[in-house]
Amino acid sequence: MRDAGVGSKLSGLAILAGVSLAVMIDWNSALARYSNPLFASWTAHGVGAAASAAGALGLAAARRDAPAATIDRRGPLWERLGGIPGALTVLLAAITVNGPLGLPGTIALLLVGQIVFGIAADAFGWFGLQRRRPTRRLLASLALVLGGAALVIGASA
Amino acid sequence: MLALAILLALTNGVLVGLSRALNGALGRRVGVIRASLWNHAVGFSFLSVAAIAAPSARFPPLGAVPAWAWLGGVLGVAFVATNSYVIVRAGAARTAGLVVSGQMLASVAIASLGAPIDRSILVRLLGAALVVAGAVFARREPKMR
Numbered sequence: 001m002r003d004a005g006v007g008s009k010l011s012g013l014a015i016l017a018g019v020s021l022a023v024m025i026d027w028n029s030a031l032a033r034y035s036n037p038l039f040a041s042w043t044a045h046g047v048g049a050a051a052s053a054a055g056a057l058g059l060a061a062a063r064r065d066a067p068a069a070t071i072d073r074r075g076p077l078w079e080r081l082g083g084i085p086g087a088l089t090v091l092l093a094a095i096t097v098n099g100p101l102g103l104p105g106t107i108a109l110l111l112v113g114q115i116v117f118g119i120a121a122d123a124f125g126w127f128g129l130q131r132r133r134p135t136r137r138l139l140a141s142l143a144l145v146l147g148g149a150a151l152v153i154g155a156s157a
Numbered sequence: 158m159l160a161l162a163i164l165l166a167l168t169n170g171v172l173v174g175l176s177r178a179l180n181g182a183l184g185r186r187v188g189v190i191r192a193s194l195w196n197h198a199v200g201f202s203f204l205s206v207a208a209i210a211a212p213s214a215r216f217p218p219l220g221a222v223p224a225w226a227w228l229g230g231v232l233g234v235a236f237v238a239t240n241s242y243v244i245v246r247a248g249a250a251r252t253a254g255l256v257v258s259g260q261m262l263a264s265v266a267i268a269s270l271g272a273p274i275d276r277s278i279l280v281r282l283l284g285a286a287l288v289v290a291g292a293v294f295a296r297r298e299p300k301m302r
Contacts, residue, residue, distance in 0.1 A: 006247040011296045014252050017239040018259020024232035026267060031226040035217035040229075042204040047230030048197035048237075055190045055234065075186045082179030082192070083199030085172035086237075091207065092169040099162040106166050111257050113170015114177075118250035127178040128185070132248050137294065142254045144291030149261045151284030155277045156268055 028090075037094035041087060079127075104157040111149055115142050177240050178249055184241030193237040197230065251295055258292040261285065 024044075032040035089110075096106045119142075125131035176196070184192035208215050244252045265285045269278055 006251065006296060008296070010243055010247045011255055011292070013239050014243045014247065014255030015259035015262070015292065017236050017243065018256040018261070019263040020232045020236050020239070021256065022260045022263035022267065024229045024236060027226050027229035027232070031222060031229065034219055034222045034226070038204065038208060038211060039215070039217055042201065042208055043227065044230040044233055045197050045201035045204055047227065048233040049194060049201050049230075051231045052190055052194035052197055052234045052238075056188075056194050059188070059190055071186055073186050075183065079179055079183040079186070080195050081199060082176045082183065082237075083196040083201075084176075084203050085179070086176035086196055087200035087203045087207075089169055089172050089176070092165055092172070096162050096166045096169065100159045101162045101166055105162075106169075109163060109166035110170040110173060113167040113172075114174040114253045115170075115250060115257070116167075117171045117174030118248070118253035121174065121178055121249040128182045129178065129245065129249055134250055138251060138254075141291045141295035142250065144294060145254045145258050145261075145288050146291075148284040148287030148289075148291060149257060151287065152261050152265055152281050153284075155280035155284065156264070 037090055041090035045083070045087060102157070104153045108150060108153050111146060115146065174249060174253060177244055177252065180237055180241045181244035181249075184238075185245055189238040189241040190234075192241045193234045196237045197233065254295050255292055258288045261288045 028040050028044050031043060093106055093110070096109075097103050101109065119134050119139075121127060121129055122132045123134065180192045180196050183195060187195075240252065240256065243255075247255070262285055265281045269281060272278055
């Protein structure tokens with residue numbers, strides 16, 4: 001189907017997620033400097049599990065947690081495994097940061113990889129995503145974002 | 158060696174996208190906070206196995222870690238929940254682009270606050286301007302094509 005774009009609420013939320021990611025990386029890196037990347041990521045996942053469990057309990061108590069009744073709540077097992085690639089990311093990054101790419105190359109290719117994956121996942125409708133062919137406008141905007149990111153990363157190196 | 162490193166780093170980006178897509182799929186079924194709980198609990202278990210395999214990493218000397226450095230996981234909950242909400246509505250590519258935009262803008266702000274004005278800051282600000290242009294451009298498609 002034709003991609004109709006998104007409103008400011010969704011855009012703002014996604015940008016805020018990116019902001020929280022940058023601050024989270026800053027905090028986790030601080031912990032990793034006192035320890036090591038594995039310990040820092042392990043701790044962050046433990047703290048995150050406790051915080052989200054508290055959030056889920058709060059939502060259940062307030063009865064605000066029911067998704068649409070029409071959807072199958074169980075679903076395939078692999079949908080529950082998003083935490084594994086997420087945790088692997090930290091370990092792989094710790095390896096490539098110390099190689100020829102360094103931190104800037106590691107971050108730049110991480111950004112390229114996730115955007116290319118996103119384009120493919122949309123185009124083929126993977127993981128229950130609505131199928132959408134990338135418009136030229138979206139591709140141009142992603143190129144602008146990646147170009148800007150390259151400048152930011154290069155200047156910080 | 159360089160080719161292998163490039164392949165690993167690109168694969169790492171694919172893992173970021175994969176994690177976002179899986180959590181988004183789960184979020185539609187159980188809600189985004191529970192999806193975030195699954196993400197963190199499964200990741201914690203996975204890393205516990207990794208820590209057992211690399212025992213030296215388990216209990217490092219922690220010295221005087223500032224309190225806020227322990228709280229990255231709380232931001233992680235918000236990050237996963239927000240991504241899971243947005244990806245099923247905005248698509249994976251646009252979500253990735255917008256999240257990268259926010260991440261780059263915040264890192265420019267973190268690095269530039271209080272820093273002297275020099276060439277590096279100006280290049281970063283130019284980069285930030287391109288990112289903003291890309292994010293604005295990504296937001297809406299024209300009415301008709």
